[in-house]
Each structure stands twice: as structure tokens, then as C-alpha cells.
Amino acid sequence: MKIGKKQKILLGILPFWTPQIPPLGISCIKSYIKAHGYQNVKTVDANLEKELREIYDRYINTLRNFIPEDKQGNYPSIVNEVWQNHMMAHLNYTDETAYKELIQTLVRTIFFTSLQNNQVTCLAAIVEENYQRLHRYIINLMEQEKPDLFALGVYMGTLPASLFAFKLVRQRYPHIKNIMGGGVFYDQLAQGTDNLEYFLEKTRKYIDTLLIGEGEVLFLKYLQGELDETKRVFTQRDINGEILDLSKQHVPDFSDLPIGNYPYLSVYGSRSCPYRCTFCSDSVFWGKFRMKKPVQIVRELTELYHRHKRQLFYMSDLLMNPFVTPLAEEFLKSDLSLYWDGFLKVSNEVCDPGKAFLWRRAGLYRVGIGIESGSQRILDLMDKRITIEQSKAAIISLASAGIKTTTFWIIGYPGETDADFQATLDMMEEIQEYIYYAEGNVFWSILAGRPGANEWMKQGVQLYPERFREMLMIQTRAMDTEPTREERYKRLGRFIAHCRNLGIQNTYSWDGLYRADQRWQKLHPHAVPPITAFSDKEYIGENKHLGHLIDAPTIPRDDGNWGF
Numbered sequence: 001m002k003i004g005k006k007q008k009i010l011l012g013i014l015p016f017w018t019p020q021i022p023p024l025g026i027s028c029i030k031s032y033i034k035a036h037g038y039q040n041v042k043t044v045d046a047n048l049e050k051e052l053r054e055i056y057d058r059y060i061n062t063l064r065n066f067i068p069e070d071k072q073g074n075y076p077s078i079v080n081e082v083w084q085n086h087m088m089a090h091l092n093y094t095d096e097t098a099y100k101e102l103i104q105t106l107v108r109t110i111f112f113t114s115l116q117n118n119q120v121t122c123l124a125a126i127v128e129e130n131y132q133r134l135h136r137y138i139i140n141l142m143e144q145e146k147p148d149l150f151a152l153g154v155y156m157g158t159l160p161a162s163l164f165a166f167k168l169v170r171q172r173y174p175h176i177k178n179i180m181g182g183g184v185f186y187d188q189l190a191q192g193t194d195n196l197e198y199f200l201e202k203t204r205k206y207i208d209t210l211l212i213g214e215g216e217v218l219f220l221k222y223l224q225g226e227l228d229e230t231k232r233v234f235t236q237r238d239i240n241g242e243i244l245d246l247s248k249q250h251v252p253d254f255s256d257l258p259i260g261n262y263p264y265l266s267v268y269g270s271r272s273c274p275y276r277c278t279f280c281s282d283s284v285f286w287g288k289f290r291m292k293k294p295v296q297i298v299r300e301l302t303e304l305y306h307r308h309k310r311q312l313f314y315m316s317d318l319l320m321n322p323f324v325t326p327l328a329e330e331f332l333k334s335d336l337s338l339y340w341d342g343f344l345k346v347s348n349e350v351c352d353p354g355k356a357f358l359w360r361r362a363g364l365y366r367v368g369i370g371i372e373s374g375s376q377r378i379l380d381l382m383d384k385r386i387t388i389e390q391s392k393a394a395i396i397s398l399a400s401a402g403i404k405t406t407t408f409w410i411i412g413y414p415g416e417t418d419a420d421f422q423a424t425l426d427m428m429e430e431i432q433e434y435i436y437y438a439e440g441n442v443f444w445s446i447l448a449g450r451p452g453a454n455e456w457m458k459q460g461v462q463l464y465p466e467r468f469r470e471m472l473m474i475q476t477r478a479m480d481t482e483p484t485r486e487e488r489y490k491r492l493g494r495f496i497a498h499c500r501n502l503g504i505q506n507t508y509s510w511d512g513l514y515r516a517d518q519r520w521q522k523l524h525p526h527a528v529p530p531i532t533a534f535s536d537k538e539y540i541g542e543n544k545h546l547g548h549l550i551d552a553p554t555i556p557r558d559d560g561n562w563g564f
Contacts, residue, residue, distance in 0.1 A: 002225030087160035315342030328362035374427030402526030412488030
């Protein structure tokens with residue numbers, strides 16, 4: 001079926017996805033199809049709707065009051081497991097007794113504590129109100145936009161709301177085509193899994209087409225009627241493996257979105273990843289690694305700056321290692337000061353204080369870096385091919401240049417002993433002044449699509465009883481190895497307490513970021529400006545006027561094995 005160029009296309013993302021950046025996926029698709037003649041396109045981000053955000057916050061805060069403090073762990077992160085499954089259960093349940101039993105099971109499984117009956121009722125009432133508000137939002141949206149095609153970018157946290165929207169649109173506006181794509185096909189609905197097969201059958205009546213993989217080319221070919229009309233699911237194989245030529249792409253189209261409501265603008269310089277860590281699916285999902293030329297990236301950020309007058313950008317690339325230095329050198333040629341934030345893997349280059357200071361002068365603002373563990377034995381099990389000494393040197397190098405360091409840690413990787421975990425706590429204490437933010441996440445669920453998933457499946461068990469399958473729709477498999485799930489969560493609690501004792505922030509609230517920035521300014525003479533400085537709408541150009549690098553402490557390091 002061909003979609004006419006005058007027909008209305010509505011691209012959206014529903015709650016809940018933390019709105020720190022404008023949604024990049026749908027904005028890139030809009031830019032791409034507009035360049036091919038489809039001008040009647042609108043993008044929406046429902047995560048900015050105050051009514052919907054307020055109800056999410058109410059649920060999270062209410063449940064926190066029901067959980068003993070010593071069992072909360074990294075609450076802002078792990079609570080979403082309960083919220084998402086509760087949302088899905090509410091959407092699908094037919095038996096109220098079983099539904100309330102499932103709510104109890106969700107909380108007990110994640111927080112190892114039980115709820116009272118009145119607490120279960122309270123949470124269920126909040127979720128019911130959430131769907132009432134979402135119902136009003138979707139109806140108002142459809143009446144206002146009157147689309148011919150409704151497409152959602154769907155992620156783990158947005159799946160229940162997205163299914164609700166698709167069902168509602170099919171019931172009230174059966175002429176509208178419903179299209180689904182997005183990152184949920186990385187893991188929970190990875191190709192070849194029982195979850196995807198079950199999902200396809202259950203959603204057959206209200207989702208017309210599913211696009212799995214890189215969205216721009218697939219979506220355009222769908223609009224142009226070039227895909228097999230007898231099929232419902234399309235992947236890169238259906239277009240002979242054709243992938244996007246990044247050198248010919250326009251900047252993301254954020255014109256429909258209230259840019260002032262986001263701390264960052266979002267961009268990308270590459271797709272996929274040259275590495276294959278056992279716990280990451282990026283290289284599997286995106287296929288061949290590709291990147292833009294640095295001059296193109298700088299040109300795109302400059303164009304977005306002139307469009308929106310924003311200096312702070314979030315690079316959504318999995319890793320910037322392949323191009324970070326050439327990109328910095330290109331930024332240094334420009335008179336314009338732009339600040340960019342992204343992810344790096346520990347490497348010899350990242351351990352070089354001179355390189356870090358070069359990046360800082362070029363505008364590198366914050367780096368997310370996967371340290372994962374303070375135990376060399378665990379790093380080797382992960383096949384990280386880095387050493388503890390390299391990890392320390394990388395963090396110290398970046399921080400000494402003033403660049404914020406957000407460190408990621410995996411708690412309870414299969415085979416982790418208490419001694420291994422203590423090594424993580426010891427390492428954090430040793431380099432505490434060089435850590436801006438620390439995020440610890442429990443390793444417990446097995447997500448298909450990861451390079452290590454096949455082996456983990458042999459050691460996994462179904463987390464929730466089969467009788468709840470119809471309500472949850474997606475089965476979760478968990479590791480059934482040492483350390484136990486309960487022990488993993490106990491260690492997470494110890495990790496959070498350790499961060500608190502060291503003064504390291506681990507919450508993404510505005511208050512937490514403010515405290516982290518205040519600490520960073522005191523610790524590092526070359527510290528980047530606090531994030532609040534970018535909301536003042538005054539031009540910031542301090543990176544162009546930095547003096548000499550203050551010597552970073554030297555840590556002896558083994559070069560490790562970089563032969564990925």
C-alpha cells in the first residue's frame with residue numbers, strides 16, 4: 001500500500017522515556033522522508049505532557065513509601081521494572097484477583113518485600129488514572145492532527161502506553177494505519193525469540209506493520225509501497241540489507257518539539273559499534289559500523305545551533321572512540337563554542353591526559369564510560385579486554401581536564417564473588433574525586449540479541465510464573481547462577497550507600513545534578529560549566545580560553561589487549 005505525499009503522517013513517542021533529549025529516532029525519520037517529498041509530517045513527544053509526567057512521578061513516589069529503605073537499592077532505575085510490568089498487566093488483565101496477585105509478585109521479585117492489600121489497591125488506582133489521562137491525550141491528539149498514518153518509536157519503558165494507544169486508535173479511527181518500530185526490538189522483542197512471536201500474534205488486530213532495524217530507509221520504502229503487502233514484519237533483509245548512507249543525511253528535524261524543555265539537543269556521529277561486548281546488542285541490531293566525517297558532524301551541530309540557539313549536545317553514539325580526536329580537532333577550527341556529551345570506551349587514547357585536554361578545549365562536556373567492575377577477573381569474564389589500571393587512568397585523565405565522568409558499573413555479573421564486588425567499592429574509593437556520577441545496575445535479566453545471550457539462556461529461569469504470561473505479554477528470563485538475585489540486590493544497596501558516603505551522586509534528579517555540579521566545580525580547576533549555565537541563554541565560550549593542563553596523577557598501566 002502506497003502512502004500519498006499529501007497524506008498526514010504522525011510520528012510519536014509515548015511515556016515513559018526520560019525527556020532529557022528530544023526524541024532522535026522520529027526526528028531523523030521526519031528529516032529523511034521530508035527530503036523525499038513527504039512534507040505533511042508531525043512529531044510529538046508525550047513525555048513532556050505535565051499530566052502524564054505527574055502521574056508517573058506519583059506512582060514512583062508512592063511505591064517508594066511502601067518499600068523499606070534498606071531494600072530500595074538504586075530505586076530510580078529498578079522501580080521502572082515494576083512500573084512497566086504493572087502498566088502492561090493493567091492493560092491486559094481480565095481477572096482482578098490474579099491481577100492483584102501479580103502486582104504483589106512484581107514488587108516482591110524486584111524489592112524482596114511484600115505489599116499490604118490496601119497498598120496494592122492504591123498503586124492500581126494510580127495506574128488506572130494514568131490510562132484515563134493517556135486516553136484523553138490520544139483522543140485529543142488524533143482529533144487535532146487527523147493523521148492517515150500513526151507511527152510510534154517504542155522502547156521498553158514506552159511499550160504499554162504504545163500498545164494502549166494503538167488499540168485505542170484502531171477502535172476509534174479504524175482508517176488510520178498503525179506502524180511500530182524502535183529500540184524494543186533490540187532486546188525484549190528481539191528477532192527469533194518466543195516473545196516476538198507471541199507479541200505478533202497478540203497485536204495482530206491493531207498493529208498493521210512492524211519495522212525492525214534502522215528506520216529511515218525501511219519507513220520510506222513502506223510509504224512508497226515498495227514492501228511486500230502480504231507481510232506484516234519488515235527488517236533490513238526485506239530491503240536486501242540496504243543501510244543508510246550517513247554522509248548524505250540532513251540534521252534531525254526538531255521543529256515540532258518544544259526545544260526549550262530539553263537540557264540537550266540530540267545528534268549522532270555513527271551507527272552500530274566496532275566492539276561486541278557480551279552484554280550489549282548494539283552491534284547486533286545495527287549491523288556494520290559506520291560513521292560520519294568529523295567535518296559533517298561539526299557542520300550539523302553548527303546548523304542546529306543557529307536554528308535553536310542551543311550550545312549543549314548529546315551524542316547518542318554507543319561509542320565515540322573511533323572519531324573523538326578528529327572531531328575535536330575539527331571543532332577547534334571553528335570560532336563557535338559548542339559542547340558535546342557522549343560515551344567512550346576505556347582505551348590508551350582516553351588514558352592520555354593531553355588528548356583529554358584537547359577534547360576539553362574542543363567542547364567535550366561529559367563522558368559516559370563503562371568501568372563495570374573493579375575486579376580484573378570479572379572484566380576478563382566480560383571480555384572487556386581492559387585492565388583496572390587503564391580504567392583508573394582513563395577516569396583521572398578525563399576528570400583532570402575538567403570533563404564530567406559518568407561511570408557505569410555492573411553489579412552481580414555471573415560469577416562475581418563478594419571479594420570481586422569489594423574490589424569495585426575499593427576502586428571507587430581510590431578514585432572518588434575523579435568520578436562525577438556513578439550508576440550501578442544489577443545484572444539479572446537475560447536480554448536476547450546480546451552476543452552472550454545464547455550461553456546465558458542455558459543458565460536462566462523464567463522470572464514470573466507462566467500463569468501471568470497473558471497479562472505481562474513479554475516473558476523475562478533471569479540468571480540462575482551465583483550470586484543469587486537477592487544477593488545482587490543487596491550488593492546494589494551497598495553500592496548506593498558507598499556512593500553516598502563518598503559524596504558521589506547517583507540520581508538523575510535536577511537536585512542531584514546540581515549537587516554533582518557543585519562538587520565538580522570545587523574539585524577541578526578546569527571543570528566544565530554547570531548544566532544550569534546553559535539554561536541562561538547567554539553564550540558560553542570558556543573552552544576556547546583555557547590555560548595549561550594541570551598535571552594528572554600518573555597511574556602505571558598495562559596496555560591490555562585492544563585487538564577486538
